[in-house]
Amino acid sequence: MSRLIQAIIGPRVPADELRSRPARYLTPTFMFMVARILLLVSVFFPYWHMELEAPQYPKGLYLTAYINHLSGDVREIDGLNHYIGMRPLGEAAKFERSVAVWAVIAMFLLVEGAAFVHTRWAVVLAIPAIAFPAGFLIDLYFWMRTFGLNLDPDAPLSSSVKPFVPTVLGEGGIGQFKTYADLGSGYWLAVAAAVLTIIGFIFHRRAYKPLFERMHREASAKGGAP
Amino acid sequence: MRISSSIRAAGRLAIVLALAGSVLGIFAESADAQEGRRRRTGQDARPIELTPEQVTQITKVANDRRLNSDDLIAAAKTFMPSGRHDEYVLFSSGGQCGQVFAIGVPSMRLLRSIAVFTPESWQGYGFAGDADPVTESLKINGYPVLWGDTHHPALSETKGDYDGEFLFIGDKANARVAVIDLRDWETKQIVKNPLTISDHGAAFVTPNTDYVIEGGQYATVLGYGYAPPEDYKKSYRGMVTLWKFDRAKGRFDVPNSFALELPPYWQDLADAGKNASDGFFFINSFNVEMATGGVEKGNPPFEAGASKRDMDYLHIIDWKKAEAAFKAGKAKPINGFPVLMLDTLIADGILYFAPEPKSPHGVDVTPNGQFMVVAGKLDPHVTVYSIEKIKAAIASGKRAGSDEYGVPILDFDSVVETQVELGLGPLHTQFDDKGYAYTSLFLDSAVARWTLGGEYAKLNPEQPWKLVTKTPVHYNIGHLCAAEGDTVSPDGRFLVSMSKWSVDRFLPTGPLLPQNFQLIDIAATGTAMPVIYDSPIGVGEPHYAQMIKADKLKTWLVYPEIGWNPHTQKLDPNAPKKGDEGVTRQGNKVLVKMTAVRSHFFPEHVEVNEGDEVTWRITAIETAQDATHGFCIGGYNINLSLEPGEYTEFRFIADRPGTYPFYCTEFCSALHLEMMGYFHVKPKTPVAAAQAIAPGTDSR
Ligand SMILES: [Cu+2]
Numbered sequence: 001m002s003r004l005i006q007a008i009i010g011p012r013v014p015a016d017e018l019r020s021r022p023a024r025y026l027t028p029t030f031m032f033m034v035a036r037i038l039l040l041v042s043v044f045f046p047y048w049h050m051e052l053e054a055p056q057y058p059k060g061l062y063l064t065a066y067i068n069h070l071s072g073d074v075r076e077i078d079g080l081n082h083y084i085g086m087r088p089l090g091e092a093a094k095f096e097r098s099v100a101v102w103a104v105i106a107m108f109l110l111v112e113g114a115a116f117v118h119t120r121w122a123v124v125l126a127i128p129a130i131a132f133p134a135g136f137l138i139d140l141y142f143w144m145r146t147f148g149l150n151l152d153p154d155a156p157l158s159s160s161v162k163p164f165v166p167t168v169l170g171e172g173g174i175g176q177f178k179t180y181a182d183l184g185s186g187y188w189l190a191v192a193a194a195v196l197t198i199i200g201f202i203f204h205r206r207a208y209k210p211l212f213e214r215m216h217r218e219a220s221a222k223g224g225a226p
Numbered sequence: 227m228r229i230s231s232s233i234r235a236a237g238r239l240a241i242v243l244a245l246a247g248s249v250l251g252i253f254a255e256s257a258d259a260q261e262g263r264r265r266r267t268g269q270d271a272r273p274i275e276l277t278p279e280q281v282t283q284i285t286k287v288a289n290d291r292r293l294n295s296d297d298l299i300a301a302a303k304t305f306m307p308s309g310r311h312d313e314y315v316l317f318s319s320g321g322q323c324g325q326v327f328a329i330g331v332p333s334m335r336l337l338r339s340i341a342v343f344t345p346e347s348w349q350g351y352g353f354a355g356d357a358d359p360v361t362e363s364l365k366i367n368g369y370p371v372l373w374g375d376t377h378h379p380a381l382s383e384t385k386g387d388y389d390g391e392f393l394f395i396g397d398k399a400n401a402r403v404a405v406i407d408l409r410d411w412e413t414k415q416i417v418k419n420p421l422t423i424s425d426h427g428a429a430f431v432t433p434n435t436d437y438v439i440e441g442g443q444y445a446t447v448l449g450y451g452y453a454p455p456e457d458y459k460k461s462y463r464g465m466v467t468l469w470k471f472d473r474a475k476g477r478f479d480v481p482n483s484f485a486l487e488l489p490p491y492w493q494d495l496a497d498a499g500k501n502a503s504d505g506f507f508f509i510n511s512f513n514v515e516m517a518t519g520g521v522e523k524g525n526p527p528f529e530a531g532a533s534k535r536d537m538d539y540l541h542i543i544d545w546k547k548a549e550a551a552f553k554a555g556k557a558k559p560i561n562g563f564p565v566l567m568l569d570t571l572i573a574d575g576i577l578y579f580a581p582e583p584k585s586p587h588g589v590d591v592t593p594n595g596q597f598m599v600v601a602g603k604l605d606p607h608v609t610v611y612s613i614e615k616i617k618a619a620i621a622s623g624k625r626a627g628s629d630e631y632g633v634p635i636l637d638f639d640s641v642v643e644t645q646v647e648l649g650l651g652p653l654h655t656q657f658d659d660k661g662y663a664y665t666s667l668f669l670d671s672a673v674a675r676w677t678l679g680g681e682y683a684k685l686n687p688e689q690p691w692k693l694v695t696k697t698p699v700h701y702n703i704g705h706l707c708a709a710e711g712d713t714v715s716p717d718g719r720f721l722v723s724m725s726k727w728s729v730d731r732f733l734p735t736g737p738l739l740p741q742n743f744q745l746i747d748i749a750a751t752g753t754a755m756p757v758i759y760d761s762p763i764g765v766g767e768p769h770y771a772q773m774i775k776a777d778k779l780k781t782w783l784v785y786p787e788i789g790w791n792p793h794t795q796k797l798d799p800n801a802p803k804k805g806d807e808g809v810t811r812q813g814n815k816v817l818v819k820m821t822a823v824r825s826h827f828f829p830e831h832v833e834v835n836e837g838d839e840v841t842w843r844i845t846a847i848e849t850a851q852d853a854t855h856g857f858c859i860g861g862y863n864i865n866l867s868l869e870p871g872e873y874t875e876f877r878f879i880a881d882r883p884g885t886y887p888f889y890c891t892e893f894c895s896a897l898h899l900e901m902m903g904y905f906h907v908k909p910k911t912p913v914a915a916a917q918a919i920a921p922g923t924d925s926r
Binding site for chain 2: 057058073075076079083156
């Protein structure tokens, strides 16, 4: 059992080795730490915005998506959407929003774990954090598409507005509204976390590969399986 | 060991992260407000330089329209590009229309009216069925009085400066005072004076709005009593009422309000002292002759009898002493309202008179509170009183005598600072920031600019207490209003002449002509003081107005919460919420719970039986600015204005059988015409049904 654990978490750094080359071993740990913090902090920042522009809304209407809630002129946008038969925004991605914060905490802990694992298994632990930004966008697109294509056929304006896929990024339009959508600072924090994690692995590999190989050599010298 | 230390490290890290997270969370709040906001193209406010082509173009337009260069400059000073907001709001009385007008300055555009003493259907004011709180508030002794004569608006003040929270206005015809809340610009309370039928000296506020002053006018028997004119001196009395204002509640605190009995002279306008004269207020009077008219019996008419003597009395009232006397229980009830009687006023040194040139109109206190300016009306001077001299005269115990009622009269020469000759018919005075006073000259049809003395003398190049210039106005100016011109810190810049006659200024509108509000640019010193805009007011005869810097107003854009009751200024627990609409019945009582949102009412059919008592509650579940709905039931005299978030309840007896479409009376959306429903009143008998559908038949 302990051998299996050792096989997964890999070699520990000997104390004298760490003292002689601290930067080599602390760099990946530090980068993972920063990545974790960025990811956690992103929870507080918006991931995505949409602005709707129309003559009678001179200040515009805003929709802001955090990973766990929507804010902005949700009520007004829902009110307008009822004319074309779109479901209330609050019904979209309910499950995702309810688990999002826990998922981020889990990713945080996994990346923290990755710093303690000195083998290739570390990458497996970090995969969710690395894939997270792309996953967010895919999910957003899925919901926009689902909502846009499933309009209530009995809505007041259904004869003049056909089902459509709202623009997830960039400029779009519906009726007298122009829409502008872009990614928020929270999203970019998550992207930065993913990129830092990837770079962290370059340093991770540089630091621990020699140790890992030495452990192997020593193990085979002793005649035991690694 | 390593593991336990890393657990500890992780624990520390978690604390640090939690702290950082909460800090960032605060940041994120503002990020949410700012992020993703596209820059909007606003008004191009960069300095311009006209090209020769543009100069040619402007010159051509001016010549085609017969405008001279002064006209072009006046237009440039007043024109508001689309979307640009005015710098000031003029709150003007509406005279006999019973409303208040809000007008933007310098554009002079009417922003809106505020219904006060007269039902007004656009605002749904007084059209909410039986037992409508508005209709109830308009009743006097149980009888509906459906109009008022609004005269003097008063903005609430803090330390003598407008604070933009409340507006008070008096109804001269019926002696009522109203409170308007400037968060939603709606009338919240109307109090009827229990002593007198009509008044004139309302409303004026003390420097911190502790009290709103309502001065009377035509003496009567206090408490709506009766006495023949022969008993005038014995039984008729004047009065002034101090309405205690509870700012937190936004209502008058009636139990802590009281009045002062005054001799039966006709008290006129009032003004509260401030700074040097804080604690006093001043009221003019006329008809100290106590003429009782009777032109039909061969007596001199009032206009002659009440102007016989050369002097009337400026009333000097120490309201802090009056308040102390009231709190000491010295008031006597008249018609259930506490009144400090004349003997108390004299004994406690609350009331003094100072002679003033006959039949004056306005008494206006300078911003520093040192001088009281009394305009002569029938005397070409303004008479300036000094508070220092008044205080010294009171303290000295020297009296020029007393009137028939024993009120001590101060010696004219010992309290007057100076007199300034301005012209014919001086009425009211306002102030600016450059040491000038402005007085309306009714007979001259002009605004006089003159210099103040004392500490004001150094603010302008002219000699103190001198007429500087007169600007003609069109015509018969009554009140005038300078920007914050009756506060402790006037702004100067703009002055509005409230001209009573417009004669030839506008296209003829039949024999009834609009008033003319003329905007005067008072920004420069000396003789430059041009009229730069004429604005017809075709809705009533305004009297006084006050002009407040627009950024002092803390106006709500929509009601703070959905289900807001403007009568209580609170969220109403009875307001129907989305999802809990419906019609329920208990015996013959029907409760309708309805919501309104673009573009439907919910429910759309309401069925009752003839004779049912209907209680109808509607919530406008809108949050967007300007998404206002109306609600009317034709034939039942019901119309509501349902502003975003507003809740209204109305009751009525469904005594007219038939099928009544109800609909939204505001063009709220593209499907506005579809925002309707049917109110079905099932007739008791088929006969009634037949009558109900027969045109021109009264089914009742
Ligand atoms: Cu409507």
